[in-house]
Amino acid sequence: MHKNDIKHLQRAIDLAAKYGSDGRHGPFGAVIARNGKVLAEGWNAVVDSFDPTAHAEMQAIRAAAENLKTHELSGCTLYASCEPCPMCLAAIYWARIDRIVYAATKEDAAAVGFDDSLLYEEMAKPWPARHVKSDQALQEKAARMMKSWAENPDRVHY
Amino acid sequence: MHKNDIKHLQRAIDLAAKYGSDGRHGPFGAVIARNGKVLAEGWNAVVDSFDPTAHAEMQAIRAAAENLKTHELSGCTLYASCEPCPMCLAAIYWARIDRIVYAATKEDAAAVGFDDSLLYEEMAKPWPARHVKSDQALQEKAARMMKSWAENPDRVHY
Numbered sequence: 001m002h003k004n005d006i007k008h009l010q011r012a013i014d015l016a017a018k019y020g021s022d023g024r025h026g027p028f029g030a031v032i033a034r035n036g037k038v039l040a041e042g043w044n045a046v047v048d049s050f051d052p053t054a055h056a057e058m059q060a061i062r063a064a065a066e067n068l069k070t071h072e073l074s075g076c077t078l079y080a081s082c083e084p085c086p087m088c089l090a091a092i093y094w095a096r097i098d099r100i101v102y103a104a105t106k107e108d109a110a111a112v113g114f115d116d117s118l119l120y121e122e123m124a125k126p127w128p129a130r131h132v133k134s135d136q137a138l139q140e141k142a143a144r145m146m147k148s149w150a151e152n153p154d155r156v157h158y
Numbered sequence: 159m160h161k162n163d164i165k166h167l168q169r170a171i172d173l174a175a176k177y178g179s180d181g182r183h184g185p186f187g188a189v190i191a192r193n194g195k196v197l198a199e200g201w202n203a204v205v206d207s208f209d210p211t212a213h214a215e216m217q218a219i220r221a222a223a224e225n226l227k228t229h230e231l232s233g234c235t236l237y238a239s240c241e242p243c244p245m246c247l248a249a250i251y252w253a254r255i256d257r258i259v260y261a262a263t264k265e266d267a268a269a270v271g272f273d274d275s276l277l278y279e280e281m282a283k284p285w286p287a288r289h290v291k292s293d294q295a296l297q298e299k300a301a302r303m304m305k306s307w308a309e310n311p312d313r314v315h316y
């Protein structure tokens with residue numbers, strides 16, 4: 001653990017408690033910091049913002065990236081009141097965040113009715129075994145389009 | 159496959175090709191439909207909107223939910239030019255989308271430089287084995303806060 005870790009993690013828990021107390025926000029909070037400086041905070045806003053992706057970690061990542069005018073948060077630490085779900089964990093990777101400090105676990109989340117543990121199981125399954133139904137078509141057409149994209153020397157990779 | 163599946167999937171590929179052609183958007187597109195009616199479209203906007211979470215599927219989910227003023231997209235099908243990454247797949251579950259139709263695979267994405275396959279491997283690992291560093295603290299405190307939240311009879315679950 002580093003200097004200020006507990007302070008930032010406590011703030012993530014405080015955000016979860018504060019916004020969760022009205023019953024219209026899930027009990028989750030997050031803070032993103034770099035070199036000891038807080039860049040953004042987030043709290044769960046799924047219900048009140050009509051956005052199923054508005055988990056605390058996602059909100060903090062989006063706010064930090066917008067504040068810094070970049071899609072890349074290298075060198076940042078994300079503090080989360082609860083272990084991130086697969087959506088938020090994958091977003092952490094896409095944002096190139098280096099480190100996570102979390103408090104409660106996905107089992108604690110499951111105990112109050114959130115599907116995080118189930119989602120981790122679903123991620124690991126092949127399509128036919130997943131709860132969500134799936135079909136595939138036009139693979140070659142789409143793969144060809146992606147190859148054309150990759151051949152553009154001016155593309156911005158991320 | 160259902161009626162209109164190919165039409166909607168082709169539209170997702172066309173969106174990917176259209177926005178991807180300027181080199182500032184990843185080559186990914188998505189369409190959400192319910193009962194044959196298109197509710198929203200999305201395309202990758204990570205670079206130009208400074209948002210690492212702005213994958214095509216996420217954009218389509220956020221737009222559909224905002225249009226319908228709900229966080230719940232039951233009965234919807236998501237059409238994606240490429241197999242969703244773990245972030246987008248988990249978002250599909252959180253949004254309660256019933257079905258996915260996709261074209262290219264995560265291996266096709268890897269072939270043009272996107273980490274989707276790697277991310278699926280990372281999801282399945284325990285924390286110490288993952289590339290992202292992690293620490294945990296204050297678990298009991300956070301779990302207690304979440305239990306208090308769950309005891310509020312007026313909370314909106316999602």
